[in-house]
Amino acid sequence: MAEPVWNKFLTARDKQVFEVAGYGKRQGFGKRPAVLVVDVNYDFCGDRPEPILESIKRWRNSCGEEAWEGIRAIKKLLVAARTQELPILYTTSARRADNWDTGSWSWKNARTAERVIAKTTQLPGSTIVPDIAPAPRDIVITKQKPSAFYGTPLQSYLVLLGCDSIILTGTTTSGCVRATVLDAFSSNYRVSLVEEGCFDRSEASHAINLCDMHAKYADVIKLDEALRFIGTLEKGMFALPLGAT
Template sequence: MSGWDAYITERDKRLFPLTGYGERGGFGERPVLLVIDVSYAFTGDGPEPIFESIKRWHNSAGEAAWRAIAQIQRLIAAARERRLPIFYTTGPQAPIAGDFGMGRWKDKCGRETEDLEPERANRIVREIEPGPADVVIEKGKSSAFFGTLLPSYLADLGADSIITCGVATSGCVRASVNDGFSYNYRMIVVEEGTFDRAEASHWVNLFDMHMKYADVLRVDEVLEYIGTLPDDLFVDRMPILKRAAAGGLAAR
């Protein structure tokens, strides 16, 4: 039984097995890890109930964020051990021409500019902060691919698959998974490593991605897969991974 069963109608539970959707796509051979938008704006300052957390950070997912962070820590540790490239995304570190850079976000959520600490909002939380060999991508829209260098980086690495986690399941994770799928990458979404403000949105979007665009898998299965990989897949194209693993680089 999956967490999305509570949100999917009995009709659809009967329907989808008959359509052919939901087949397993499988792991790739050259995966990278993509950690989407795990910043204080979406996590709050710590594990507290969402109705408390949103008083300070209106986009916070509350306790759900911190449960996911604990699993993301495991993914990052495993990826670093196998010297896999790790990409983080976050929003712009400074406003772009006031609220102009927000585009249509300000139409849908007028509270976007209300966070008390705008300079901290897009800072990746300390518990999973990037290391010296990791790549941080600032993005202005939902998808990690839209208007960023991520497609170029992935092509240079010869990656064939993307292990994805972060926030929001129904927003930036979903948009990035759709785009990655459209670029023909095998997309893996880590169930316990994703989170959202809305419970229904979280589970329905995991279900829909699993049906069409990705394999939504439990964290233990993904960790087991990472553990089978050689640790030299990318060091020829990204030598910093070897130096970082050897402890030769200072933390950021």
């Protein structure tokens, strides 16, 4: 079994502390999961796979090639979830053209005002990458802050659907994914974080945040485990509108 991606960043003392303090216990899956895809749009992926230092010249938030590796994993997860008719929710950003609603984002990034259009599709950066585009019955939530819960109807949808857990993917691991995991944990949802479907601009931030979330707030799992679990669920547990065909 491969060692966790974060192990190379931990000291021997770190590993001992987690073990002795009891952190990292497996919480397990829930019984009625929703799949949540956080911010996998052009802004965070670019419009094509390319090295991050090239991609961020145009797309300041791009995670480069790692984003497209994550997209491939998310696509497999979505196929399984749709087969079992699980609820699938996406988040993406919503910003005014005049930047009036930028708020605190502008305090920490000098390029906040930039807007980029994807050359391949002529669509704005907030567009969810077409490789994993929402289906008619999926739910798309727009947000302005890191957490998918903050100022959005996400909690309302989860309550309506009777969800007790979330299978989560997206970006960035250290930012919006982490913020969403913490709010989900605070609302008593079990969270399974699919490692291959999460990505970040920083390798160290990605690994250490996975470590911290796995220790305290979520189960970091492999894609194969998520797929096996979804395959055990009864098809059609959720009464969702069918949408257009």
